[in-house]
Amino acid sequence: MQRIRLDAAAAANAEDAEVWRWFSGLLEERRVRWRYMFSRWVVNVDRVHVATEQNFYDAIRMAKEAATRRGLGLSTIGCSRIR
Template structure:
C-alpha cells in the first residue's frame, strides 16, 4: 500500500468513527425523548432539550450540526453525564442522595 492509499484508508476510518459517534449520540437522545426534528420550509430543524440547535437542508447535515452545537452549548448530555456534572457543580448532598435513591415500584 502506497502513502496515498494509507492516507485515504486513515481518513475513511476517521470519518466512520466520527459518524458512528454522531449516530450513538442521536440514538441516546432519541431513546430519552430529548431530540426532536421537523421539516419546515425546505430545511430540517433540530431541537435538543427544547432548544433549537440546527437548521440545515438535509437531515444528515442537520443531525451532525445539531450534535456540534449541542456539545458547544452543553445540551444533550446523557443522564449519567448530566448527573455527574450536577454533582461537580455544587448540587446539595441531599439532592444527590435523592437522585441515587432506589425506588422498588
C-alpha cells in the first residue's frame, strides 16, 4: 500500500511539474494571459480562450489540457522562425 501511495505521489508531482514548465515557457514567450473576472480565472493562450475556473491552479491545468487538444501553446523556444 505504501508503494502505491509513493507511486501516485511521484506521478502527481511529475504531472504538476509538466504543467508549470509549459506555463513558464509560454509566460517567457508572452503567449499566455490570465485575469480574475467575476470570481473566476480566465486563461487565454495564443489569444484564444482556453479555460475558466474558480482557482488559478485549476485554470492553468485546464488551460494546458485545452490548449494541447487545440494545438495551441506549442513552444517555439529554440526553433528558428522565418520572418
